Amino acid sequence: MIFYEEPVGEEEVIRRNMELSKRTDFTVTDVDALPEEERAEIIDGQIFLFASPKVVHQKLVMKLGSKLDAYIAGRGGPCQVFAAPLDVYLNNDSRTRVEPDVFVICDPSKVHEDACYGAPDLVIEVVSMSTKRRDYGLKMLKYRTAGVREYWVVDPYQKNVTVYWFEDESENCQYAFDEEIAFHMFPELNVCMKELLGDV
Secondary structure, X not given: OOOOOOOOOHHHHHHXXXXXXXXXXXXXHHHHOOOOOOOEEEEOOEEEEOOOOOHHHHHHHHHHHHHHHHHHHHHOOOOEEEEOOOOEEOOOOOOOEEOOOEEEEOXXXXXXXXXXXXXXXXXXXXXXXXXXXXXXXXXXXXXXXXXXXXXXXXXXXXOEEEEEEOOOHHHOEEEEOOOOEEOOOOOOOEEOHHHHHOOO
């Protein structure tokens, strides 16, 4: 007989994150002590658990990562593309460690065997119901202050993409899923979420 345990749903993760929000004195040691199957990140001493990702989330992460990787590989240079789960010590301290869905680092000294240390140049987060407030709020602020240059929030529920260009925030813009979007860092590279998703 095969034992199957239903993944923890988003509503339960939201509830547990509300409980955890009562404390802001956690460190990465506390995250590492969680059960092996429990994915979490920590921001300013507060732990946030992840729910299991949906198919649309994973498809967007894979397609965006592949598109960026192919483009960067074709151009050469020091930039590298990564995807979750991979730890990023955003401020090089023990109180903040995140797992961006897709990110690009152009400084090879930040890439180590176990994790990345320092702010990526480009970050893409794909929204889920349990991460939405964090992606648009706390993480946006953390990425901006840490030195991320470009930040995308891809929302498959609202079918839009918010692009933050922290080097000139007058260029921040929101796009629909059926629009072509150019990266500020890589202006020759355009993506359309509707085309990436196909029939999903």
